[in-house]
Amino acid sequence: MTLPVTGMSCAACAGSVESMAAAQPGVFTAAVNYANQSLYLTYDQSTLKLNDLKKSIRDIGYDIIIDQDNATEKQEELQRQAYEALRRRTIFAAILTVPVVIIGMFFMDMPYGNFIMMVLSTPVVFYFGRSFFINAWKQARHGRANMDTLVALSTGIAWLFSVFNTLYPEFWHLRGLHAHVYFEAAAVVIIFIMLGKMLEERAKSKTSYSIRKLIGLQAKTVRIVEGDSEKEILIEDVQIGHRILVRPGEKVAVDGFVLDGSSYVDESMISGEPVAVLKQAGDQVFAGTINQKGSFRFNAQKIGADTMLARIIRMVQEAQGSRAPVQKLVDKVAGIFVPIVIGLAILSLGVWLLLGGQNGVTYGLLSMVTIMVIACPCALGLATPTALMVGIGKGAEKGILIKNAESLQLGYKVNAVILDKTGTITEKNHIVTDLIWNGNADKTLLSSILLALEIKSEHPLATAIVSYLRTSGAKPADIDEFTSLTGTGVRASYKGASYWAGSERVIKENGLTIPPNLSSAISDLYADAKTVIYFCSRTELLAVLAISDQVKAGAKEAVAALKAAGIDVYMVTGDNHQTAAAVSRLVGIDRFEAEVLPEGKADFVKKLQAKEKTVAMVGDGINDSQAMAQADVSIAMGKGSDIAIDVAGITLISSDLNKISQALKLSRQTVKTIKQNLFWAFIYNLIGIPLAAGILYPVNGFLLNPMIAGAAMALSSVSVVSNSLLLKWKKL
Secondary structure (H helix, E strand, O other): EEEEEEOOOHHHHHHHHHHHHHOOOEEEEEEEEEEOOOHHHHHHHOOOOOHHHEEEEEEEHEEEEOOOOHHHHHHHHHHHHHHHHHHHHHHHHHHHHHHHHHHHHHHHOOOHHHHHHHHHHHHHHHHHOHHHHHHHHHHHOOOOOOOOHHHHHHHHHHHHHHHHHOOOHHHOOOOOOOOOOOHHHHHHHHHHHHHHHHHHHHHHOOOOOOHHHHHHOOOOEEEEEEEOEEEEHHHHHHHOOOOEEEEEOOOOOOOEHHHHHHEEEEOOOHHHHOEEEOOOOEEEEEEEEEEOOOOOEEEEEHHHHHHHHOOOHHHHHHHHHHOOOOOOOOHHHHHHHHHHHHHHHHHHHHHHHHOHHHHHHHHHHHHHHHHHHHEEEHHHHHHHHHHHHHHHHHHHHHEEEEEEEEEEEHHHHEEEEOHHHEEEEEEEEEEEEEEEOOOOOOOOHHHHHHHHHHHHHOOOOHHHHHHHHHHHHOOOOOEEEEEEOOOOEEEEEEEEEEEEEEEEEHHHHOOOOOOOHHHHHHOOOOOOOOEEEEEEEOOOOEEEEEEEEEEOOOOOHHHHHHHHHHOEEEEOOOOOOHHHHHHHHHHHHOOEOOOOOHHHHHHHHHHHHHHOEEEEEOOOOHHHHHHHHHHOOEEEEOOOOHHHHHHHEEHHHOOOOHHHHHHHOOOOOHHHHHHHHHHHHHHHHHHHHHHHHHOHHHHHOOOOOOOHHHHHHHHHHHHHHHHHHOOOOOOO
């Protein structure tokens, strides 16, 4: 079972939920996916009660939705409400914090200044920032700590210390020391962290609708045939063996085999190929595909969860759920960093009490508070999100929409790129590239006859021919006796003479031969992965037309750029082997897989991952969504299907393949910036914490003032943000 989780704000939170769930009696495995906020369980129903699991997870500050009816919608609504509440709290807290900062920085000696700051900062810390203290307490009850723990301790101690100094300044004055207050530091830390959490909640509230859209492809009702009558029933009531009627424009409801009738069916959601497929008696049809102009009846063979569409939906869910969340370095070290800081602060106090003489209590308390202030995770918390925000913004300026931070963080590791063919390498819109006439016939008249034939044709490629002929100035002739020849083409008469247009079968069925002057040209057209249409009379071949799904401009250069970066490039397509070979040759791809169904694409991704490859899948259709969900990094073409774009972590607005290498380079630059930020954030703590503890006091009498610690904390944050902004000016 997969259960939506609410209340998680970091990968450490996901770890807490996962370990708590795994500790419950009856749970075999528990895996939390932070990226899509879900908990995947395998458990013994007779032992584990979901309500008990829910209670245990709520005890540590999170929640799960165990009611499976509209669970995703409920999760989205709760996330939206959480974001709105957090946004309101952040705005009101900021309004109260501004005067505290102004007084603390510029008017610290004004009359009653400390009391004003105390009054204004108290609701910021303990009302608007109460979630940090509540979560820290819930974590502590179970022996855990996260960033909330450190935020609560540092701001709480800074506030308490400041209140003491405000109410009893004489304690320090009698000892020759100034009674410093840190109300502004406590309030600003709360605001910074709340702002970061608000940005995270905003991103989570815009959760993916890919699964819902896939489910939307399913027909809601079907028309079954019983004897001589027809009856409309709900999709849930369909049984294996039912005879189902599919009329023009309707969706195929379940998987099955055609009994009678014929039509072209759009199977692009499975194969990715734009040309509709002719379906006749005995042919298989799949749920979610769309019938074109004809009608047919088919026998239901696979229903419910067994259909191809249901399997696609299930596999996308499983791939998303099984993909391990990227553990941000900040969250990885939080569990170690927090107790170390607390331990050092207590140790410092203890050492001063033992060895500090008459000022031991004073200096010990000062050093403990200074450690807490200087170790506040502001710079650490800003290191990753600021770089990501700048990187994502830069990507948007370059036409690279980055949907989640995980994709941007993982992109630099990619060493294998899989490209879909149709819509990714090729344009996905068919055009006539060649029209070769045989002999010196009246081309104007014959073009008019051919145009009239194709206007009446239901074949998907007819549109491309009609568009081409009309652009060249042809007008349709007044033909009669039009006939559609299933699986062959079309035939009509003009002034008593018959004409055909269609596949090579029209030549064979009329007993015609292809003239030598056209034979080699036709062979070249097939070699270039073009579809050849024959136009003939009863006595001779009149012309051949070549239709192509054109390779995108710059595709060859894009593949070369990826190879130059040391990345293996593969093409995986549902199209036939001959076409795949021709396209891969044109763009310089050495390795390809043809005639691959969606499940096979996902399996190919897994195969590469098993070889320890970090895989990026680039696609544009529903048929690519499984593989994209399985891949480490998923990239969608901007003109592709909504579902592919929803599943993808990165979307290329212009569908320019050169943007792939730019996106991966942007990832490298962003990750490098994050590492630099984390280095400075950590080095600041490694140097600052020993100084705050008084390590230099025995040498030269230096003890770091908490005010200087507060300034250093602010400076570290400024340095991290400034370094992130430098990313804007780096070239892709």
